[in-house]
Amino acid sequence: MRLSRAFLPTLKETPAEAQIASHRLMLRAGMIRQTSAGIYAWLPLGLRVLRNIERIVREEQDRAGAQEILMPTIQPAELWRESGRYDDYGKEMLRIRDRHDREMLFGPTNEEMVTDLFKSFAKSYRDLPRSLYHIQWKFRDEVRPRFGVMRGREFLMKDAYSFDLTPEGARHSYHQMFVAYLRTFARMGLKAIPMRADTGPIGGDLSHEFIILAETGESQVFLHRDLLDYDPLSEAPDYNSDLSPQVEFWTRRYAATEDLHDEAAWNAVPEAERVSARGIEVGHIFYFGTKYSKAMGLQVSGPDGAMVTPEMGSYGVGVSRLVAAAIEANHDENGIKWPDAIAPFKLAILNLKVGDAACDALCEQILAAFPDDAVYDDRGERAGVKFADADLLGYPWQVVVGPRGAAAGKVELKRRATGEREELSLEDALQKLR
Numbered sequence: 001m002r003l004s005r006a007f008l009p010t011l012k013e014t015p016a017e018a019q020i021a022s023h024r025l026m027l028r029a030g031m032i033r034q035t036s037a038g039i040y041a042w043l044p045l046g047l048r049v050l051r052n053i054e055r056i057v058r059e060e061q062d063r064a065g066a067q068e069i070l071m072p073t074i075q076p077a078e079l080w081r082e083s084g085r086y087d088d089y090g091k092e093m094l095r096i097r098d099r100h101d102r103e104m105l106f107g108p109t110n111e112e113m114v115t116d117l118f119k120s121f122a123k124s125y126r127d128l129p130r131s132l133y134h135i136q137w138k139f140r141d142e143v144r145p146r147f148g149v150m151r152g153r154e155f156l157m158k159d160a161y162s163f164d165l166t167p168e169g170a171r172h173s174y175h176q177m178f179v180a181y182l183r184t185f186a187r188m189g190l191k192a193i194p195m196r197a198d199t200g201p202i203g204g205d206l207s208h209e210f211i212i213l214a215e216t217g218e219s220q221v222f223l224h225r226d227l228l229d230y231d232p233l234s235e236a237p238d239y240n241s242d243l244s245p246q247v248e249f250w251t252r253r254y255a256a257t258e259d260l261h262d263e264a265a266w267n268a269v270p271e272a273e274r275v276s277a278r279g280i281e282v283g284h285i286f287y288f289g290t291k292y293s294k295a296m297g298l299q300v301s302g303p304d305g306a307m308v309t310p311e312m313g314s315y316g317v318g319v320s321r322l323v324a325a326a327i328e329a330n331h332d333e334n335g336i337k338w339p340d341a342i343a344p345f346k347l348a349i350l351n352l353k354v355g356d357a358a359c360d361a362l363c364e365q366i367l368a369a370f371p372d373d374a375v376y377d378d379r380g381e382r383a384g385v386k387f388a389d390a391d392l393l394g395y396p397w398q399v400v401v402g403p404r405g406a407a408a409g410k411v412e413l414k415r416r417a418t419g420e421r422e423e424l425s426l427e428d429a430l431q432k433l434r
């Protein structure tokens, strides 16, 4: 992409309304634009990051055996009356009436809808187990939408739902998602730690939140230091095997949010191993048994002919929140430092002298080698402006092409995360970037 033709409305000034780094940086980098309180338009750069996160989430859901569907954003109130949540959900639910005066709502989550959907197809135990997921916009009329897309009112969530014949089966489905989540966040270059959590209005007895540590996190968390050192990608899981050993590695070490913090258990952790920090909730998984299947009359015939009420779980990932959370965990005073896997572009090509034949030719060659992954700064701006913008926007690599180097066929390669720079021939630079 050529910057001279891009729709990339960066801001020079720090927007006054933004209180945390990710919100400031997303506005300054021209990633999003607020259209009303807690509702955002995604601009090209922000959308690319959102799509990268979505892709990783989708790949890991598929790998764990979940199947993608797409349910609508607008739901009928009746479904929520069946489960009993229509009144309980309160003011966070955006309620709408259509022209026939039918009560509708903009979905804040989809347990009811997916249970109803599944009910129309599942007849016997052979239709179980199944896991379904979708990646769809949600609306919650948050009392205090803030911190940009971190706590929006409209936000993108991946939500998955599992249906099993037995509690043991449901536990396995829960473990599959537990492991899939560890991999999902690790692939994004993020450390998200599973912590025991309250089940809240979803109900049920087994639940974990996946939390990224960051100073601006909204909850206080307590965990064993070991959990920060382990790499979930070090072994590939077999989703058909018993996953309890992997899950137990995480659950037998202390990790809890303030809601479920247990001082006695915490004091049993050696002092040097205790980490207490602020955290951002990026995922949340629940096993809630037959809460919805029972309320909504979902039943299948069991192997012995008797009717069985399936056991369910639900599993959410805050896809749009992750864009902000990744920035909270990866930035410095100059701007964003994107993890490679979710960066909007892999590299920026900085032409320090547009119009210089050697510089222009080198830059065009690099762009041609990375047609989809490179941003070419071909604007008639000063070098300082280009450096500052590339640091702000946080591309993992910067390829700096100046007249002196270009005359000798050389470019400078800068790694944004570490600040390391080296001068290389064009071939070596391309080699290194591939």
Ligand code: ATP
Pocket: 109, 140, 142, 149, 150, 151, 152, 153, 154, 155, 156, 157, 281, 282, 283, 284, 316, 317, 318, 319, 320, 321
């Ligand atoms: P929070 O505690 O932050 O309000 P929640 O516990 O209400 O979140 P869940 O119902 O568990 O949220 O939804 C699953 C995921 O959706 C959360 O883990 C979070 O990543 C994301 N999410 C929830 N609310 C928002 C929001 N207002 N804006 C952006 N993402 C959100």
Ligand code: MG
Pocket: none
């Ligand atoms: Mg909430």
Ligand code: MG
Pocket: 281
């Ligand atoms: Mg929460």
Ligand code: MG
Pocket: 209, 281, 283, 284
């Ligand atoms: Mg939650």
